Amino acid sequence: MLADDPHHSRRWTILAILAIAQLMVVLDTTIVNIALPTAQRALHFGNSERQWVVTAYALAFGSLLLLGGRISDLLGRKWTFIAGLAGFATASAVGGAAQSFGMLAVARAFQGAFGALLAPAALSLMTTTFIDPRERNKAFGIWGAIAGSGGAIGLLLGGVLTQGYATGILPALIMLGIGLGLVFSTSINSATLGVEAAHAGVASATVSASQQIGGSLGTALLSTIAATAITSFITSAHAHPTKLLLAHAAVHSDTTAFAWAAAIFAAGAVIAAALFEHGTKALRIAATASPATTH
Numbered sequence: 001m002l003a004d005d006p007h008h009s010r011r012w013t014i015l016a017i018l019a020i021a022q023l024m025v026v027l028d029t030t031i032v033n034i035a036l037p038t039a040q041r042a043l044h045f046g047n048s049e050r051q052w053v054v055t056a057y058a059l060a061f062g063s064l065l066l067l068g069g070r071i072s073d074l075l076g077r078k079w080t081f082i083a084g085l086a087g088f089a090t091a092s093a094v095g096g097a098a099q100s101f102g103m104l105a106v107a108r109a110f111q112g113a114f115g116a117l118l119a120p121a122a123l124s125l126m127t128t129t130f131i132d133p134r135e136r137n138k139a140f141g142i143w144g145a146i147a148g149s150g151g152a153i154g155l156l157l158g159g160v161l162t163q164g165y166a167t168g169i170l171p172a173l174i175m176l177g178i179g180l181g182l183v184f185s186t187s188i189n190s191a192t193l194g195v196e197a198a199h200a201g202v203a204s205a206t207v208s209a210s211q212q213i214g215g216s217l218g219t220a221l222l223s224t225i226a227a228t229a230i231t232s233f234i235t236s237a238h239a240h241p242t243k244l245l246l247a248h249a250a251v252h253s254d255t256t257a258f259a260w261a262a263a264i265f266a267a268g269a270v271i272a273a274a275l276f277e278h279g280t281k282a283l284r285i286a287a288t289a290s291p292a293t294t295h
Helices: 008-043 047-075 077-096 101-129 133-158 170-191 197-237 243-275 280-287
Strands: none
Touching: 008 047, 008 077, 008 101, 008 133, 047 077, 047 101, 047 197, 077 101, 077 197, 101 133, 101 197, 133 170, 170 197, 197 243
């Protein structure tokens, strides 16, 4: 089956291109979030408008993901990927040169729209290019490493990791990055395992959409838990809210949210261990997948 695939000899080159595209998306998202205060001062917009720089991207990206996946199945993954990549790069350049808040918000919305074309097309290309189980695991491992390291590089480029982070926060962030890298690569690999080539785009879009929805719900839940924790800490202190008390309350809210997040991850690990196929049975599922087609 691999010998009949015209793209098999170029599979690692294809992976390199897809990984660079993934890195670009992750870097852009991270750097934009960090650069928001600077953009706010330069373009003179208020805090109420600031959220729309992020929301414009998220709304366009999340609402068009499934459509982007279907387009890649119907019109071809290769050209959908190229169109999404070119459009995303152009929108990023326009956003970087924005002279007003409106121009920046519109550019971010177009980034989200083209990202909705790019993400499922890239993932479906990965799915249909690497069908050998061993090479597939390696490819998705590289993909996950790129996604995880891209966030760290974006933080460095954005100037967040200063000397105060080196001993207190950075080690924990490194451990978190390693864990998430292992989670993303294996979960995406498992979610697209055995999907027919004709439906790879929609399947990839569904995976991306579930990540977006889960991330949004998780952020909202943990933010609510943190807000409740800080309020209860201050109320239980029965004292005037001094700066020291507020600082302790902030630390308490963060540790409470992290404890809940750790519990959620632990529950997810138990569920994954119970539901995911493994060993020879997973290999048999992969063997029934349709031959790779990159068109």
